[in-house]
Amino acid sequence: MKKPSLWAIVIASIPFCAMCFSVAAWDRVYPMVFGLPFNLFWLLLWIVLTSVCMWIVHRIESARTAKPANHPGERNPS
Amino acid sequence: MSPSAIALAVIFIIVVSGSALGFYAGTRHKMSLEQWTVGSRGFGPLLMWLLMAGETYTTFSFLGASGWAYSRGGPALYILGYLPLASVIGYFILPPVWELGRRHRLQTQPDFFLAQYGNKYLAAFVAIVGVVFIIPYLLIQLIGLGIIVEIASFDAIGRTQAMIVAVVLLGGFVFVSGIRAVAWVSVPKDILMVVASVTIGIAIPGIYFGGIGKMFAALAGAHPAHLLMPGSTANLGHSWYISSVLLSGLGLSMWPHGFAATFTARSAETIRRNTIVMPMYNLSLAFIFFAGFTAYLVIPGLSNGDLSMLTLVRQTFPAWMLGLLGGAGALTAMVPAAVHILTASTLFSKNLYRPIFAPDMSDDQVARLARVVVVLLSLVSLIVAIYSTLSLVSLLLLGYAGVTQFFPGVVLSLFWKGVSMEGVFAGLVTGVACATVLILGNHDPFHGINAGFLALCLNFGIAVLVSMVQPTTTGRSNARLSGHMARTDD
Numbered sequence: 001m002k003k004p005s006l007w008a009i010v011i012a013s014i015p016f017c018a019m020c021f022s023v024a025a026w027d028r029v030y031p032m033v034f035g036l037p038f039n040l041f042w043l044l045l046w047i048v049l050t051s052v053c054m055w056i057v058h059r060i061e062s063a064r065t066a067k068p069a070n071h072p073g074e075r076n077p078s
Numbered sequence: 079m080s081p082s083a084i085a086l087a088v089i090f091i092i093v094v095s096g097s098a099l100g101f102y103a104g105t106r107h108k109m110s111l112e113q114w115t116v117g118s119r120g121f122g123p124l125l126m127w128l129l130m131a132g133e134t135y136t137t138f139s140f141l142g143a144s145g146w147a148y149s150r151g152g153p154a155l156y157i158l159g160y161l162p163l164a165s166v167i168g169y170f171i172l173p174p175v176w177e178l179g180r181r182h183r184l185q186t187q188p189d190f191f192l193a194q195y196g197n198k199y200l201a202a203f204v205a206i207v208g209v210v211f212i213i214p215y216l217l218i219q220l221i222g223l224g225i226i227v228e229i230a231s232f233d234a235i236g237r238t239q240a241m242i243v244a245v246v247l248l249g250g251f252v253f254v255s256g257i258r259a260v261a262w263v264s265v266p267k268d269i270l271m272v273v274a275s276v277t278i279g280i281a282i283p284g285i286y287f288g289g290i291g292k293m294f295a296a297l298a299g300a301h302p303a304h305l306l307m308p309g310s311t312a313n314l315g316h317s318w319y320i321s322s323v324l325l326s327g328l329g330l331s332m333w334p335h336g337f338a339a340t341f342t343a344r345s346a347e348t349i350r351r352n353t354i355v356m357p358m359y360n361l362s363l364a365f366i367f368f369a370g371f372t373a374y375l376v377i378p379g380l381s382n383g384d385l386s387m388l389t390l391v392r393q394t395f396p397a398w399m400l401g402l403l404g405g406a407g408a409l410t411a412m413v414p415a416a417v418h419i420l421t422a423s424t425l426f427s428k429n430l431y432r433p434i435f436a437p438d439m440s441d442d443q444v445a446r447l448a449r450v451v452v453v454l455l456s457l458v459s460l461i462v463a464i465y466s467t468l469s470l471v472s473l474l475l476l477g478y479a480g481v482t483q484f485f486p487g488v489v490l491s492l493f494w495k496g497v498s499m500e501g502v503f504a505g506l507v508t509g510v511a512c513a514t515v516l517i518l519g520n521h522d523p524f525h526g527i528n529a530g531f532l533a534l535c536l537n538f539g540i541a542v543l544v545s546m547v548q549p550t551t552t553g554r555s556n557a558r559l560s561g562h563m564a565r566t567d568d
Contacts (some may be wrong), residue, residue, distance in 0.1 A: 002492055004170055009463050019159045019452050020323045023316045027152070029305050035291020035307045037298065044364055045157040050162040050357040054169055058354055 005064055008057045012026040019043060081397035085230040088401025088410055092270070096263050096409045097251055106325060131161040134214075137222030139363055140271065141384050142470030147370025149383030149469070151301075151309025154367065157471075159323040161170040162357035164196075164330030173346035174492050180341075186421075187484065190430035194491040195499040198433045203503070204484065205429035207510055208334035209422045211480025212460055214260075214473040215333070216422070219471065220244060220416035220463040224407055229388040230404040238464050245410070249456040252416045263413050270406035271315040272362050278403065279365020279390060292469050293372050296305035304374065321531035322475065328534070329482030333420040379482045383468050419459075419513050479517060479530025483509035486534075486541045494545075501545030509537025 004012075026042045031040040079087075139157070146154035175190065182193040189207060192201040220241050232343050244372030283293035298305060308315045330336065343349050366387070373386040377393070380386050388407075392400050426448040432439045439447070466473070491495035513533035516522055522529035 012169070015166055016157075019163060021329075023307070023319050025157055027307055027316065027319075029302050032291070032298070033293065035289065037294055039152070039155060040158075040364070040367065043155060044361065047158065047162050047357050047360050050166065050284065051354060054166060054354045054357070055554055057169065057349060078227055 007062050009059060011053050011057050011060070014053050015046060018049070025061045081400075082232040082234055084397040085232075085401040085404060086227070086235075087399055088429055089226070091232055092266075092402070092405025093247070093408050093412070096266050096412070097247065098194035099263055099266065105512035112286070113291065136414040137407060138218050138474050139366060140275070140410050140471055141222050141387060141405050142218065142361060142474065144366045145382075145384035145469060146369030146471045147367045148373050148380070148386040150311050150314065150471075151304035151318065151374070152307040153309050153311060154370070154471075155307070156319050156322045156326070158360060158363060158367075159319070160326035160330070161360045161363075163323065163327035164557050165353045165356040167328055168331045169350060170418055170473075171489065171492065172340050172349045172353065175337065175338050175488070176343055176346050176349055183340060184423055185338065186429055187332075187334045188425060190337070191366070191487060192429075194369045195487075195502060197499050198504070200499060200503050200506075202405060202434050203506065204487075205425040206427050207480055207506070208482065209430075211310075211477050212334055212418050212422050213462065214468075214477040215416055216418040216455075216459050217463045217466055218467070218470050218473050219411040219418070220385060220459060221257045221466060221473075222411045223415075224463070225385060226388065226404045226407045227413070230400055232392075241460055241463055243461045244408075244415075245456045248412055248415050248419065249453055251412065252420050252452050263416075267406070267409035267413050270402075271410050273370040274406040275362050275365045275369075275404050279368040282369050282390060282394060286372060286376050290368055293375070295373055297371055300375070301477055304323065313523055313526055314487040315526055317526045318528055320366050321523075325482050325528050325531040325534060326475075327493065328485045329447050329478045329530075331483040331487065333477075334425060334481070338424075339417075382469075410503035419455055420453055423448040424454075426451050475522075475528070475530065476517060479513040479522075479528075479533065480510060482530060483537050484512065486538045490541060490545070496545055497541070499550055500544040500548050501541045501543070504544045505539075505541030508540050509533045512536050 027039045029037045029039070031038055036044070099374070143154060143157050158432045178184065178190065178193060185188050185194060187204075188201040188204040191204045192198060195201075221237075223244040224237035227235055231240075251473045255468070280290070283290045287293040287296055294305075304310055307319055331340075340349060343352075369387050369390065370383075373380075373390045373441040377386065377390055380389065388400070388403070391403055401558070431447065432444055451483055468476070483506055486509075487502040490502065510533070513530050516529035516533065524532055
């Protein structure tokens with residue numbers, strides 16, 4: 001299988017940093033945003049931004065696959 | 079009419095019309111094994127989206143998420159964290175899986191392992207693990223149905239009787255119509271689910287506190303710790319959050335039914351578009367959290383948090399509204415439960431029974447055996463569901479601890495040429511054993527980290543290590559080289 005490009009992986013890892021690894025930084029009640037505790041607001045914001053990131057990734061990947069049109073059956077005996 | 083009669087009548091009408099739609103969709107197509115399991119690989123973007131959304135957003139999100147917001151507080155937020163990240167993983171993994179599925183005419187997840195590693199015992203083991211760990215997920219739906227009917231009947235109908243009715247209905251539904259029916263019942267189900275959750279999420283805090291913001295202000299004033307991690311628990315802190323989000327995020331694409339659903343898509347592009355839009359669907363979960371947190375303030379002290387949302391709805395709204403929500407919840411349980419039963423019975427017949435015990439069976443015989451297994455499996459789950467005392471979220475985490483162990487085998491086969499069958503087999507066995515021992519021994523979370531995630535790390539490490547010691551085996555390269563095998567099961 002063809003591996004995704006480096007840029008695609010970098011952009012796709014942004015949501016992981018924002019919603020998962022950085023939990024200690026945003027798991028707080030204040031400041032409340034739109035009446036929501038900060039941790040809940042942060043996750044909802046990143047749900048939307050995750051779709052945005054993936055849309056960008058898709059643009060990058062489709063541009064990349066569109067160019068080289070020759071991948072016949074990819075037979076690579078390992 | 080009494081309130082319970084009204085509520086039950088509304089639920090009944092919704093469930094019957096939903097099922098009728100499913101039966102109708104099912105009878106229009108002739109049922110071969112290929113049609114029954116993967117809908118002849120002809121699902122376009124819309125039907126595909128419905129199927130995937132229908133499988134992902136289950137009673138678990140409806141009752142379980144509000145239940146944990148009520149009983150655990152902050153740790154419930156892991157649900158909002160892992161679902162979008164699972165779509166990110168899906169974007170990269172599912173299209174190549176679909177591609178291989180089309181090339182080798184795969185129908186199930188063990189089929190995939192067989193094609194990639196060329197060992198029928200590995201495939202059979204994958205089938206066993208798949209069936210065993212899909213059962214907790216099936217239990218969630220059955221228990222959810224039981225809770226809905228119990229509350230809607232004002233406790234007149236016991237949960238056990240309710241679950242018996244649900245199982246009969248479900249079994250019949252799957253038996254007749256297969257996967258296409260399931261996708262179509264997702265239509266009314268998803269619409270009702272979104273409308274219902276937004277309505278409750280806005281109306282309930284509005285009625286008791288004058289708005290969502292005011293409700294959170296009251297909660298932050300009275301119990302600020304409940305909104306944070308570890309919330310109202312002792313050991314579900316930040317390291318638990320990170321490990322559970324990773325376990326579940328990596329695992330969502332590994333559910334045997336989700337994996338098989340991938341094969342129903344018409345193209346890889348359909349799947350990619352799907353995973354881009356999918357995270358947004360989770361926004362509706364926020365409203366379910368609002369309801370759960372409101373319940374924590376208004377009706378504290380329930381011993382079973384999973385009952386909190388419907389109990390609050392019952393004491394707030396007229397009976398028909400309870401019926402509407404109950405009906406939405408019931409469909410939300412039936413659609414995924416049907417998929418779980420369908421998948422598990424196919425795994426058992428096609429990937430465990432036939433290759434190991436009866437190699438001469440034809441596809442038609444397999445399809446018939448699968449239908450018998452549907453009945454058996456429904457009965458077994460019913461009995462387990464009656465005696466289960468776990469919360470809905472705990473059941474889901476148990477399932478994830480098992481199915482995520484497929485992740486190394488799937489990903490390594492797609493992106494690393496050096497992986498060997500021995501490595502993946504050894505890793506998988508170790509991972510499943512480790513998760514089982516830790517969870518059954520009540521060591522979950524283990525030192526603040528999700529036990530299933532620890533098992534996954536061990537699994538991955540062993541798979542890589544053994545593959546390096548014992549590089550590519552003949553079985554694997556054979557499967558790779560004969561890229562145009564007509565079928566995988568010979």
